[in-house]
Amino acid sequence: MPQIVAVGVLAGLIAGLLMRGRFTAIGEAHLRLWWLGVIALTVQVLLIRVAGEGMPSWVPAAHVASYLLLLVVVLANRRTFGLLLVGLGLLLNVAVIAANGGLMPQAPETARLRHPDAVTGDYLLNSKTVLLPRQSTRLWWLSDFIVLPSGRTLPLIASPGDLVLAAGLAATVYGLTRPAGWRSAPIPNRGDLKGLPS
Amino acid sequence: MIHLKSAYIRTLLVLGSLATLVVASGASDFWN
Numbered sequence: 219m220p221q222i223v224a225v226g227v228l229a230g231l232i233a234g235l236l237m238r239g240r241f242t243a244i245g246e247a248h249l250r251l252w253w254l255g256v257i258a259l260t261v262q263v264l265l266i267r268v269a270g271e272g273m274p275s276w277v278p279a280a281h282v283a284s285y286l287l288l289l290v291v292v293l294a295n296r297r298t299f300g301l302l303l304v305g306l307g308l309l310l311n312v313a314v315i316a317a318n319g320g321l322m323p324q325a326p327e328t329a330r331l332r333h334p335d336a337v338t339g340d341y342l343l344n345s346k347t348v349l350l351p352r353q354s355t356r357l358w359w360l361s362d363f364i365v366l367p368s369g370r371t372l373p374l375i376a377s378p379g380d381l382v383l384a385a386g387l388a389a390t391v392y393g394l395t396r397p398a399g400w401r402s403a404p405i406p407n408r409g410d411l412k413g414l415p416s
Numbered sequence: 417m418i419h420l421k422s423a424y425i426r427t428l429l430v431l432g433s434l435a436t437l438v439v440a441s442g443a444s445d446f447w448n
Binding site: 245 | 423424425426427428429430431433434435436437438439440441442443446447
């Protein structure tokens with residue numbers, strides 16, 4: 219499991235349980251259109267498998283398009299506590315991806331921390347990453363430039379959007395452990411508003 | 417017991433859906 223996901227889930231679970239939430243309350247959530255996320259991930263995995271080392275020109279465009287599916291999932295569940303933060307992380311990542319031709323840019327010197335033979339201009343095999351020098355990367359401050367210790371031999375490389383995603387995941391998991399009434403405020407009926415001062 | 421198991425399974429399915437959403441949205445350590 220990716221560490222970003224593991225940290226988000228664990229942080230949300232620990233916070234939720236400390237606040238007397240319930241683990242199985244998460245299963246009571248009804249995430250709308252969740253299957254679109256599965257389709258988007260499947261499409262992305264297939265795209266990078268198809269791309270190989272050649273990277274046909276339509277692959278980056280299709281990659282960006284897959285983010286539209288994810289955006290639909292976030293918008294469909296926007297009233298779920300924490301998911302808008304996930305949406306912000308998604309937007310930060312897709313902004314830098316779209317600005318740099320459809321793949322996540324990473325500086326070669328950063329990539330070499332994990333891939334010693336990384337060459338500028340190359341695509342990392344089986345990844346959504348293109349190696350671009352920082353000076354020619356648009357919105358480089360949203361790219362994969364954050365290097366974190368991972369507790370393993372190789373460091374963890376992440377983008378600011380990834381960190382927001384982890385925080386959003388933690389917030390979402392925390393919110394889902396809470397009682398159902400806490401998760402989102404009900405929209406009042408028009409009739410309920412009668413008699414209130416205008 | 418069966419009810420408890422299905423509650424855990426539903427919980428894992430929701431967590432799996434959220435994890436899928438986050439991995440597809442970025443999570444560079446999955447892709448690098």
